[in-house]
Amino acid sequence: MNVLWLFAHPDSHSLGGALRDEGLATLRALGHDVRESDLYAMHWNPVVDEIAAVPDDVRAEQAKLTWADAVVFQFPLWWYGTPAMLKGWFDRVFVQGYAYDVRDEDGRTLRYGEGALAGKRALVVVTTGSPAPALGPRGVNGPLPDLLFGLQHGTLFYTGMSVLPPFAVYDADRMTPCAFASAASALRSRLRDLATASPLPFRPQNGGDYGRDHVLRPEVAPGRSGLDVHLG
Ligand SMILES: Cc1cc2nc3c(=O)[nH]c(=O)nc-3n(C[C@H](O)[C@H](O)[C@H](O)COP(=O)(O)O)c2cc1C
Numbered sequence: 001m002n003v004l005w006l007f008a009h010p011d012s013h014s015l016g017g018a019l020r021d022e023g024l025a026t027l028r029a030l031g032h033d034v035r036e037s038d039l040y041a042m043h044w045n046p047v048v049d050e051i052a053a054v055p056d057d058v059r060a061e062q063a064k065l066t067w068a069d070a071v072v073f074q075f076p077l078w079w080y081g082t083p084a085m086l087k088g089w090f091d092r093v094f095v096q097g098y099a100y101d102v103r104d105e106d107g108r109t110l111r112y113g114e115g116a117l118a119g120k121r122a123l124v125v126v127t128t129g130s131p132a133p134a135l136g137p138r139g140v141n142g143p144l145p146d147l148l149f150g151l152q153h154g155t156l157f158y159t160g161m162s163v164l165p166p167f168a169v170y171d172a173d174r175m176t177p178c179a180f181a182s183a184a185s186a187l188r189s190r191l192r193d194l195a196t197a198s199p200l201p202f203r204p205q206n207g208g209d210y211g212r213d214h215v216l217r218p219e220v221a222p223g224r225s226g227l228d229v230h231l232g
Contacts, residue, residue, distance in 0.1 A: 001195055003032045004068035008075040008086035010040045015172055015180070016076055016127055022184045023072065023125065026191045035064055039085045046088020054095065061093045070121040070194050071161075073151070076172070077128040080147050090155055099159045113204030115160030122161040123194065124148060125187070127172035135170065144168060149227045153202055162199035164190075201232045 005024060009016040027034045037044075045057065054062075065071065075082050094100065102116045103109055110116070128135060128144070135144040144166070145152075152163045167190045169175075169183045190197070203209045209220045209232065221229045 001032050001069040002067050003027050003034050003070045003072065003194070004064050005034060005036045005072045006074065006086070006089065007036060007038045008040070008073075008083050008089070010083075010085075012038070012041070014076075015169070015175055016074065018180070019125065019127070019169065019184065019187060020074055023074070023187055023191060026188045027194075030192065032194075035067070037061060037064060037089075039089060044085060044089060046085050046091065048088075048091050054098075058092050058095070061089070062098055065093065065117070065120075068120060070123065072123045072125055073156075074125040075127075077126050077130075077147070080141065082151060094155065094159060108206070110160065111158050111205055113157060113160060113202065114206065115158070117156075118160030120161050121164060121194065121199070122152075122156040123164045123190070124152060124166040125168075126166060127169045129173045130170065132168075132170040135168075146227050152200065153227075153230060157200075157202045163202065164194070164197050164199055203230055203232045 005020065005027075007016070007020050009020075011017060012020075024034055024036065039046075073082075073086065075086050081087070099116050100111065101109065104114075110118075126144075126148070130139070130141050133139055135141045135147070137143050141147065148166055152166070156163045167187060169187075171179075175183070203216075203220075205214065209216055211217055216229060
């Protein structure tokens with residue numbers, strides 16, 4: 001497979017950098033073709049200057065994305081979300097006509113499971129300062145899947161990508177060599193399954209679960225609300 005690895009961390013010598021190195025080496029050893037966008041090293045401009053323009057740096061990223069069968073998005077969790085650098089990559093690269101507002105031959109807008117990036121796999125690799133229970137169902141941060149909902153559902157699935165369960169390294173500010181070895185081994189194992197792992201079962205917009213108002217029909221997950229109702 002062609003794999004694009006997006007790395008959004010200012011320090012290549014960080015834990016994140018070590019995991020990235022491990023990930024790239026693993027993918028290459030598995031025989032994948034790998035390209036990288038190391039956003040800080042590239043001095044990526046995350047700010048949208050002009051909505052209508054598609055500058056060369058954006059076109060280059062779109063070309064990498066078009067080439068990729070799978071994309072890994074790696075970042076440290078910052079303030080419950082992605083570093084602005086990565087958010088700004090989406091703002092500038094996922095533009096209208098390329099990533100969204102794409103229509104089929106009947107004029108139907110394709111999104112949430114269909115769209116320009118359908119057929120591509122996406123894997124989020126995230127490190128967090130908080131330990132796992134604090135990002136669990138009753139943890140003070142809120143559940144990690146909820147924090148990642150905007151990225152995984154609102155951005156990646158929205159544009160048609162198949163989103164794999166995220167790979168998280170928790171308690172990342174207190175890594176011991178032993179904990180790192182175990183995180184690296186778990187990452188290698190997830191990357192071995194990159195082409196075959198089942199994606200998160202987000203409900204497609206046009207699969208019948210939602211009405212024309214884009215609200216779940218009453219008979220689907222009756223009485224339930226919250227973000228995980230969008231998983232079938
Ligand atoms: C600006 C900033 C915001 C952070 N916000 C969070 C957060 O919301 N939740 C969390 O669990 N950790 C948070 N952290 C901790 C980082 O996620 C953690 O330091 C990082 O994942 C460790 O990996 P690294 O050594 O590769 O940077 C934050 C760290 C910084 C610098």
